Amino acid sequence: MHYIINLLFKLFIESGATLYILDLHFSEFLEFSPEIFYSLGENKQFFSQLQNLSLGVISRFNIESVATLLRVLAKNTTSIRSLKLDGFNSDFEPQLLHTLFYSLICIIKSQDQLRKFSLVGGEEFPTEFYGIVSALESQKNSLQEFIVEYCDYSTEFDILENCKKLEILRVRYCETKLSKILNYKISTLELVDTRFDASTILAIAQIIKKSGILLQRLIFESIDEIICEKSLLLDALKSHCPNITYLNITNIRISTQLLELIGNLQNLQFLTLLFVLDIPEDELKIQVMQFAEILPLTLQYLDVGDPWFNSYVDIFFKHCNAPLKKVLIGHLDNEKNTKALIEFCKRNKTLKYLGINRYFDLDKNIRKEVKKYVTLVTYESIIVNC
Numbered sequence: 001m002h003y004i005i006n007l008l009f010k011l012f013i014e015s016g017a018t019l020y021i022l023d024l025h026f027s028e029f030l031e032f033s034p035e036i037f038y039s040l041g042e043n044k045q046f047f048s049q050l051q052n053l054s055l056g057v058i059s060r061f062n063i064e065s066v067a068t069l070l071r072v073l074a075k076n077t078t079s080i081r082s083l084k085l086d087g088f089n090s091d092f093e094p095q096l097l098h099t100l101f102y103s104l105i106c107i108i109k110s111q112d113q114l115r116k117f118s119l120v121g122g123e124e125f126p127t128e129f130y131g132i133v134s135a136l137e138s139q140k141n142s143l144q145e146f147i148v149e150y151c152d153y154s155t156e157f158d159i160l161e162n163c164k165k166l167e168i169l170r171v172r173y174c175e176t177k178l179s180k181i182l183n184y185k186i187s188t189l190e191l192v193d194t195r196f197d198a199s200t201i202l203a204i205a206q207i208i209k210k211s212g213i214l215l216q217r218l219i220f221e222s223i224d225e226i227i228c229e230k231s232l233l234l235d236a237l238k239s240h241c242p243n244i245t246y247l248n249i250t251n252i253r254i255s256t257q258l259l260e261l262i263g264n265l266q267n268l269q270f271l272t273l274l275f276v277l278d279i280p281e282d283e284l285k286i287q288v289m290q291f292a293e294i295l296p297l298t299l300q301y302l303d304v305g306d307p308w309f310n311s312y313v314d315i316f317f318k319h320c321n322a323p324l325k326k327v328l329i330g331h332l333d334n335e336k337n338t339k340a341l342i343e344f345c346k347r348n349k350t351l352k353y354l355g356i357n358r359y360f361d362l363d364k365n366i367r368k369e370v371k372k373y374v375t376l377v378t379y380e381s382i383i384v385n386c
Helices: 002-014 034-042 063-076 094-109 134-139 155-162 176-181 198-214 231-240 256-264 281-294 307-319 335-348 364-370
Strands: 021-025 052-056 082-086 116-120 145-149 168-172 188-192 217-221 246-253 270-276 301-303 326-329 353-356 375-378
Touching (some): 034 063, 082 094, 155 176, 188 198, 307 326
Parallel strands (some): 145 168, 168 188, 301 326, 326 353
């Protein structure tokens, strides 16, 4: 396998090709032969237009080979726009660490305009990055998007304060301390599986207030914890961020305060909500009706794929007047809901796609009747991510 991979790569290099995307995931069985590096030296055009580079799962067994490849990249390309380090691991011997990280730093510093940087850690949640993140200082006039996953806080992240064009910040599956980096004026904020303790909520509220009218896309995905009313967050959004076009919140209680926020977002186009049910059924029916009525007239996409929402689909469609083009629900399994959906399609004349989570369980008679008015598709096929 090692021989075949090297042979194919060598033929590709010597074919005169110019590479634009390179996605390398190493294993202990992959190591580039000296012939590869000689061919790269003779065919400098191969990496000259590279724009997207992703490196993942670097093993101690091939670290020298990877470092050599990175040195070739640093020498022959200055056009990388997106760089991703996947499976970042600092658990190597000091000499190997220096060899690898120095090469990565050279890659970062040699680029003319690096716009997107992704750093994915691992189960150990690394806290030491050996100057890799700090090297982004050299890209402070071009970096627009920073993504960090499975990492813990490091003072190196403070360098982001100097990135004048940073507008997208995505923090996924990270320790609470990483909320310290949330101090920027941005247009897109994504927090996935974040512990919403008091200090984190305060940090999020501060970045919301600081971003103000610039904030357009917001994602809060809490896996284990409930984002209840959290008045500090919802108040900050309602008071400072009228221009949000994309909102995705999971594990939140449906409340008057939440409904008021959604109703005030007069530029909202995409909405995804995963509710927590802990209120009486009669009250829930009223809030579903209110939810349908307050949706902004700018809204085109709604994802309410919770199984519980199936029981209230009829109430929702009877009271909704938003010009929705795409709606995602859990299931469509009875005449009452089907009739309400069809009446909504006739009344609004905007709905083009209905995404159904249990699409393959859909009754054939319901499918036949509904498809006269709207295109039925699988839930996953029309999910919109920002």
